[in-house]
Amino acid sequence: MIPRYSRPEMSRIWEPDNKFRIWFEIEAHACDAQAQLGVIPAEAARAVWERGAFEVERIDEIEREVKHDVIAFLTNLAEYVGPEARFVHQGMTSSDVLDTCLAVQLTQAADILLADIDALLAALKRRAVEHKMTVAMGRSHGIHAEPVTIGLKFASFHAEFQRNRERLLAARRDIATCAISGAVGTFANIDPFVEEYVAGKMGLAVEPISTQVIPRDRHAMFFATLGVIASSIERVAVEIRHLQRTEVREAEEYFSPGQKGSSAMPHKRNPILTENLTGLARIVRAMVVPAMENVALWHERDISHSSVERMFAPDATVTLDFALARLTNVVDKLIVYPEAVARNLDQLGGLIFSQRVLLALTQAGMSREDAYGTVQRQAMKVWEQGASFLTLLKGDNEIRRYLTDGQLEDIFDLGYHTKHVDTIFSRVFGKDG
Numbered sequence: 273m274i275p276r277y278s279r280p281e282m283s284r285i286w287e288p289d290n291k292f293r294i295w296f297e298i299e300a301h302a303c304d305a306q307a308q309l310g311v312i313p314a315e316a317a318r319a320v321w322e323r324g325a326f327e328v329e330r331i332d333e334i335e336r337e338v339k340h341d342v343i344a345f346l347t348n349l350a351e352y353v354g355p356e357a358r359f360v361h362q363g364m365t366s367s368d369v370l371d372t373c374l375a376v377q378l379t380q381a382a383d384i385l386l387a388d389i390d391a392l393l394a395a396l397k398r399r400a401v402e403h404k405m406t407v408a409m410g411r412s413h414g415i416h417a418e419p420v421t422i423g424l425k426f427a428s429f430h431a432e433f434q435r436n437r438e439r440l441l442a443a444r445r446d447i448a449t450c451a452i453s454g455a456v457g458t459f460a461n462i463d464p465f466v467e468e469y470v471a472g473k474m475g476l477a478v479e480p481i482s483t484q485v486i487p488r489d490r491h492a493m494f495f496a497t498l499g500v501i502a503s504s505i506e507r508v509a510v511e512i513r514h515l516q517r518t519e520v521r522e523a524e525e526y527f528s529p530g531q532k533g534s535s536a537m538p539h540k541r542n543p544i545l546t547e548n549l550t551g552l553a554r555i556v557r558a559m560v561v562p563a564m565e566n567v568a569l570w571h572e573r574d575i576s577h578s579s580v581e582r583m584f585a586p587d588a589t590v591t592l593d594f595a596l597a598r599l600t601n602v603v604d605k606l607i608v609y610p611e612a613v614a615r616n617l618d619q620l621g622g623l624i625f626s627q628r629v630l631l632a633l634t635q636a637g638m639s640r641e642d643a644y645g646t647v648q649r650q651a652m653k654v655w656e657q658g659a660s661f662l663t664l665l666k667g668d669n670e671i672r673r674y675l676t677d678g679q680l681e682d683i684f685d686l687g688y689h690t691k692h693v694d695t696i697f698s699r700v701f702g703k704d705g
Contacts, residue, residue: 363462400426
């Protein structure tokens, strides 16, 4: 997590002040619940709220001696609360605080990421509608295939990120769980009511069964979801990078006044933002395997997961937040060049209509095998000689037995390939499509 790829709102979630504030609230709410049960005096619970405070530097100072972050926090808290602090953390274990806090932080992060996705969805929809009927070359294996539209590309990305939004909502629900169950999760020294009370106050669900830690399959699914979202970001980025290649140049990242593309070549306008997004996606995906490996802890708990999560939880969420915002900016400002799009459509002299010719011949009575061979024979001449595909077809005596010149000309109609665009848009965007 470095400032270059961080945004303030997400970064604040992982700052010590926010973490210790959440720790304090967990402990204070637990005291309220204990007071309701009669386990601790009501005035002690009030004292925690009224005098409770902490100082990050002091906690760090204590931790250097005691080598335990939760104990350091509780010691500092007691310095403010006074004698009533002896009732804090009654029957609880460190993981009750740490895991519940992490659940809160991840739900806070998920809310920011959901807002990020909403902004991206809005940008993708706007560009999809704008270029709904901008007919472009569709490619398979990087080779010209058949026509699509630029709008369909954006619509495809929109549908994917709508799925990602649903995945993230599910992952948020899964991760938003509270565990206040004490050592090894048996509630031997704390009533389950305390867990229910704290969960309600912190906006979390109760973990049905914890072992002293919240089961890490929840975290694995959360970070796997972030990895999928990162892969979707890369998919969009790679498409834009390809379209910006000089030989293609159908679209281009916005190049601002005063921007420089190369220290050596003044003419360069490079797709640096989408290249950057490809790299950031790799970072987020790199967090998925450690999250998976954290699932298998020893017995009721060990702390092999702890150091990993302290690193990848901030890094993954901060990086993905930055990447989503950057991608939204790229999509918003992306420059599309309709003239280049049209020029590339005609680059192969009409070969993109080969399937229509094949189908027309089979409809007219030629066997599929013969039709394929006949069409391919003329198509290869276009590849090798740069001739007009339509001209070659009109000059083929075998084809002329089945199709007239007029029928062949009708086949070379771009509108044929866009007749169901409205249907696809309605599937993606509903009646607004």
